[in-house]
Amino acid sequence: MASYRRDQAVRAAVEQGLLSPSEPVVALLDTAGIRASAAALVSAFAAVTDAPVLHAFAVKACPLVPVLRLLYDCGLGVEVASPGEMALAHAAGVPPSRTVLDSPAKTAAELRQALALGIAVNADNLQEVARLDALVASAPTASPLGLRVNPQVGAGTIEALSTATATSKFGVALRDEGAREAVVQAFLDRPWLRRLHTHTGSQGIPLALMAEGVAAAYALAEEINTKAGRQQIDTIDIGGGLPVNFVSDEETPTYAEYAELLATTAPGLLDGRYGLVTEFGRSLLAKHGTILARVEYTKTSGARPIAVTHAGVQVATRTVYDPPSWPLRVLAYDSEGRPRTGEETVQDVAGPACFAGDLLATALELPLLRPDDIVVVPDTGAYYFAHHYAYNSLVRPAVHGFTAEEDRVVFATVRRAQTLDEIVAEAGGDRVDALLP
Numbered sequence: 001m002a003s004y005r006r007d008q009a010v011r012a013a014v015e016q017g018l019l020s021p022s023e024p025v026v027a028l029l030d031t032a033g034i035r036a037s038a039a040a041l042v043s044a045f046a047a048v049t050d051a052p053v054l055h056a057f058a059v060k061a062c063p064l065v066p067v068l069r070l071l072y073d074c075g076l077g078v079e080v081a082s083p084g085e086m087a088l089a090h091a092a093g094v095p096p097s098r099t100v101l102d103s104p105a106k107t108a109a110e111l112r113q114a115l116a117l118g119i120a121v122n123a124d125n126l127q128e129v130a131r132l133d134a135l136v137a138s139a140p141t142a143s144p145l146g147l148r149v150n151p152q153v154g155a156g157t158i159e160a161l162s163t164a165t166a167t168s169k170f171g172v173a174l175r176d177e178g179a180r181e182a183v184v185q186a187f188l189d190r191p192w193l194r195r196l197h198t199h200t201g202s203q204g205i206p207l208a209l210m211a212e213g214v215a216a217a218y219a220l221a222e223e224i225n226t227k228a229g230r231q232q233i234d235t236i237d238i239g240g241g242l243p244v245n246f247v248s249d250e251e252t253p254t255y256a257e258y259a260e261l262l263a264t265t266a267p268g269l270l271d272g273r274y275g276l277v278t279e280f281g282r283s284l285l286a287k288h289g290t291i292l293a294r295v296e297y298t299k300t301s302g303a304r305p306i307a308v309t310h311a312g313v314q315v316a317t318r319t320v321y322d323p324p325s326w327p328l329r330v331l332a333y334d335s336e337g338r339p340r341t342g343e344e345t346v347q348d349v350a351g352p353a354c355f356a357g358d359l360l361a362t363a364l365e366l367p368l369l370r371p372d373d374i375v376v377v378p379d380t381g382a383y384y385f386a387h388h389y390a391y392n393s394l395v396r397p398a399v400h401g402f403t404a405e406e407d408r409v410v411f412a413t414v415r416r417a418q419t420l421d422e423i424v425a426e427a428g429g430d431r432v433d434a435l436l437p
């Protein structure tokens, strides 16, 4: 998010009472920024191919219905990986023809439902393909059907998010003994199996490694089509995974850079013979989300200043549990929402949860924070505030979209804050006596 737009939004959020002592943490989404990223994605691929491309937003990156609706309005579809995500996509009005179902653990019922609706399905493994055999034989389906392969090109900097390693749990591991032959045969035996899917990982994967994974899937498609003597594979799903820059406001790398790299790494992929599906998540939303949290108290401990804020593990789970992999910036604002200036002091920024490791950042150089100040955490639009962690029964914060119009900021609530009644209800509040004799 551009810093002037962020400053405007923070100030307006305070003035309009979205952030207050009784609602000490909120999340903001920059609607114009999301639209700009969606447009950049569409034009980056349009610049390198005339083939039809479905850009399916990976719902897990920001599972909020109005966000899915906005992206659909921008011409995107969705990639879903659970019954819950499928329900969100349906609620957002995204049609089956713009929906792709991936997931390593689809049940028979989920597959049956997807095929009945005509949703595209990528099987994860050959056992799942055998399940599809039975379903395809029992009823006609409009669903495009494919198979996920793991090109085993290697890991990026974050092991937990690298899906094309030698032993990844996803897809058919192509370099394993006999696997490639088995995949080719599976396609030759099934004329209805027409897509290949690959996704090399999320965050920390270099662009060249992503492109290498896609090139491997393309080479396999060419092999299958040659052996089949026809264009059996008609679509290649290249997954998502464009990394996001968490150290500044700069949006790098860009979709255009990646699309151009694909054009040089696998030119045949883009020559019009193959339709494409993409599944970007983080890169569409991360830069457009910001957490705002009030500083409740400040103290020193072992001479280190610490600001205790209302944003911690519940909204930034990955950062708190694995700070080296997921560093976030933290910016200081005063109680009225103006950027705090002045001498920088090394300090820690803590969250509200009751464990010592609940720290958003340590040894950060910032103007010294004071009670009632506001900390602003940019780049949290994907996999952060939309992924609430229920530790300490902390309330799920409200999410507001905003648009900046000249000197006015207009907010629209995407999701209101969770209420205490809802917390109690979700904690078995209607079954108080369930464990009594």
Ligand SMILES: *Cc1c(COP(=O)(O)O)cnc(C)c1O
Pocket (backbone or CB within 6 Å): 058, 060, 061, 079, 102, 199, 201, 202, 203, 239, 240, 241, 242, 279, 280, 281, 282, 283
């Ligand atoms: C998570 C995931 C994505 C999205 O990854 P991003 O890094 O958010 O772009 C796409 N496809 C599959 C199969 C995934 O598991």
